[in-house]
Amino acid sequence: FDFTIMVVGESGLGKSTLIHTLFLNEIRPDRAKPAFESIKQTVEINKVTFEFEEKGVKLRLTIVDTPGFGDAVDNRNCWEQIIQYINEKYSKYLEDESGLNRKNIVDNRVHACLYFLNPSAHGLKPLDIEFMRELHESVNIIPVIAKADTLTESELRAKKIRVLREIRENGIKIYTGDIEDEEDNDEVQKVRAAIPLGIIGSRTIFDVNGKKVRGRLYPWGIVEVENGDHSDFPLLRNMLIRTHMQDLKDATQEIHYENYRKRKLQE
Amino acid sequence: FDFTIMVVGESGLGKSTLIHTLFLNEIRPDRAKPAFESIKQTVEINKVTFEFEEKGVKLRLTIVDTPGFGDAVDNRNCWEQIIQYINEKYSKYLEDESGLNRKNIVDNRVHACLYFLNPSAHGLKPLDIEFMRELHESVNIIPVIAKADTLTESELRAKKIRVLREIRENGIKIYTGDIEDEEDNDEVQKVRAAIPLGIIGSRTIFDVNGKKVRGRLYPWGIVEVENGDHSDFPLLRNMLIRTHMQDLKDATQEIHYENYRKRKLQE
Ligand SMILES: Nc1nc2c(ncn2[C@@H]2O[C@H](COP(=O)(O)OP(=O)(O)O)[C@@H](O)[C@H]2O)c(=O)[nH]1
Numbered sequence: 258f259d260f261t262i263m264v265v266g267e268s269g270l271g272k273s274t275l276i277h278t279l280f281l282n283e284i285r286p287d288r289a290k291p292a293f294e295s296i297k298q299t300v301e302i303n304k305v306t307f308e309f310e311e312k313g314v315k316l317r318l319t320i321v322d323t324p325g326f327g328d329a330v331d332n333r334n335c336w337e338q339i340i341q342y343i344n345e346k347y348s349k350y351l352e353d354e355s356g357l358n359r360k361n362i363v364d365n366r367v368h369a370c371l372y373f374l375n376p377s378a379h380g381l382k383p384l385d386i387e388f389m390r391e392l393h394e395s396v397n398i399i400p401v402i403a404k405a406d407t408l409t410e411s412e413l414r415a416k417k418i419r420v421l422r423e424i425r426e427n428g429i430k431i432y433t434g435d436i437e438d439e440e441d442n443d444e445v446q447k448v449r450a451a452i453p454l455g456i457i458g459s460r461t462i463f464d465v466n467g468k469k470v471r472g473r474l475y476p477w478g479i480v481e482v483e484n485g486d487h488s489d490f491p492l493l494r495n496m497l498i499r500t501h502m503q504d505l506k507d508a509t510q511e512i513h514y515e516n517y518r519k520r521k522l523q524e
Numbered sequence: 525f526d527f528t529i530m531v532v533g534e535s536g537l538g539k540s541t542l543i544h545t546l547f548l549n550e551i552r553p554d555r556a557k558p559a560f561e562s563i564k565q566t567v568e569i570n571k572v573t574f575e576f577e578e579k580g581v582k583l584r585l586t587i588v589d590t591p592g593f594g595d596a597v598d599n600r601n602c603w604e605q606i607i608q609y610i611n612e613k614y615s616k617y618l619e620d621e622s623g624l625n626r627k628n629i630v631d632n633r634v635h636a637c638l639y640f641l642n643p644s645a646h647g648l649k650p651l652d653i654e655f656m657r658e659l660h661e662s663v664n665i666i667p668v669i670a671k672a673d674t675l676t677e678s679e680l681r682a683k684k685i686r687v688l689r690e691i692r693e694n695g696i697k698i699y700t701g702d703i704e705d706e707e708d709n710d711e712v713q714k715v716r717a718a719i720p721l722g723i724i725g726s727r728t729i730f731d732v733n734g735k736k737v738r739g740r741l742y743p744w745g746i747v748e749v750e751n752g753d754h755s756d757f758p759l760l761r762n763m764l765i766r767t768h769m770q771d772l773k774d775a776t777q778e779i780h781y782e783n784y785r786k787r788k789l790q791e
């Protein structure tokens with residue numbers, strides 16, 4: 258059972274912290290990147306694979322990190338490396354699919370692209386629009402509002418409405434979480450209604466009245482990552498690991514991979 | 525008594541909110557700018573002037589806003605409009621100074637440039653470095669860490685250390701708040717020690733136990749803008765309005781304006 262999640266967004270939006278919070282594993286060694294390194298525009302593609310086994314079911318989870326995205330002064334085309342990576346995986350799958358060993362094909366295609374929106378932006382930034390327009394027909398894009406503890410409840414609500422409106426105005430097709438035949442499934446509908454999810458992550462655990470709480474300690478209070486009233490993090494984890502994992506794989510196979518094959522055949 | 529403050533930084537970093545918090549006045553009408561407007565790279569220069577009178581002393585305070593800075597996909601040279609504005613004011617002053625009506629000269633030069641650093645960045649972004657290198661010999665640059673309520677106390681401390689180190693490594697000369705003969709002035713030293721100031725702003729006032737408090741209401745607590753334990757905002761206000769206003773004007777006259785005159789004479 259293979260599942261690949263790609264994380265994309267400007268440096269500092271809490272991507273590695275979120276992956277740690279989700280899977281208790283690290284995507285990169287903790288090295289501080291000196292600012293002048295990122296003046297030339299380079300986007301790296303790094304990946305790390307974890308294998309979990311639960312009740313005899315093996316899950317090979319791959320996280321693809323894209324450091325450098327959006328960090329330069331001139332960010333034109335900084336999505337090219339990302340498109341190239343996604344297409345390389347489709348190309349490999351197409352090759353394997355037409356080969357002799359179809360039964361044991363390894364699925365390294367990207368099933369979900371978590372796109373981190375800067376909470377400080379008034380809505381979508383031009384780079385967000387360009388990225389999503391370039392990739393919405395190649396991969397499931399799941400936009401998330403990073404560091405949602407920057408926003409009050411009303412600011413988060415307003416931002417979600419604005420982001421969805423701008424996504425619609427720009428003809429962008431994001432992953433909506435709408436699973437066929439699951440209209441009565443409360444958990445699925447809860448996730449759908451909250452998109453884009455406002456997320457918070459943390460590597461720190463505190464003792465709050467004898468209870469272990471993962472969160473962020475501020476002079477004015479403690480933000481609890483697992484508290485649904487503080488952020489949508491619990492919904493995101495549910496979505497990726499339980500309610501929507503299969504649908505994300507299905508949509509990749511039936512929509513995005515098909516788009517790739519059509520493009521390939523037209524060449 | 526003329527004083528001009530310019531605010532520079534990406535959209536959404538809380539610039540207009542900060543000016544409101546400082547001076548209870550607005551720098552721009554509250555219109556939401558649609559995202560696609562900012563795809564072409566344009567930086568506007570807008571200014572608004574307020575006149576205050578206190579104990580018979582009249583203060584003409586001008587705030588120069590620079591919407592569009594850093595908001596495009598390609599931000600090369602987005603500082604050009606800003607350099608042009610600053611030099612235009614020096615040029616006008618030079619002209620007036622050599623004229624007949626020297627006694628009543630109006631000083632419209634920019635005395636302080638509040639440069640908003642994104643709290644999400646790991647240190648300085650390439651754009652921050654380029655901007656400050658281009659302008660540190662033309663105007664007093666006061667870098668501030670915007671939306672400091674995004675950062676825990678230890679993250680803010682680490683960020684200040686890192687920003688100062690990167691400023692030094694890149695040969696950038698920021699306004700240090702070091703006033704001659706004020707080494708024993710506690711208030712001045714407090715400001716100096718806290719640079720770059722971590723600031724928080726708000727347009728909302730809450731009732732907390734019968735006391736009126738300006739701040740931001742989160743599910744996990746209330747951030748108080750005026751509380752020195754929550755942010756450096758009280759230090760910033762003190763600095764701009766009391767302890768450092770005269771020194772900012774002096775440094776503009778004696779350092780930056782002199783640099784301009786030297787450049788002009790060399791042409
Ligand atoms: N306010 C806030 N800060 C966060 C959050 N998650 C991570 N951070 C902090 O943001 C900084 C950058 O996080 P990091 O995960 O390295 O960001 P990345 O560059 O996107 O991988 C670190 O100081 C984190 O502690 C969050 O949810 N809220």
Ligand SMILES: Nc1nc2c(ncn2[C@@H]2O[C@H](COP(=O)(O)OP(=O)(O)O)[C@@H](O)[C@H]2O)c(=O)[nH]1
Pocket residue numbers: 406407408412534535536537538539540541542670671672673674723724725726740
């Ligand atoms: N977390 C946080 N949000 C802030 C702060 N100041 C302003 N904001 C919010 O950030 C958003 C953008 O603020 P605005 O002043 O319009 O930013 P500008 O585009 O830089 O002028 C608004 O929703 C503000 O309420 C702050 O200190 N902390």
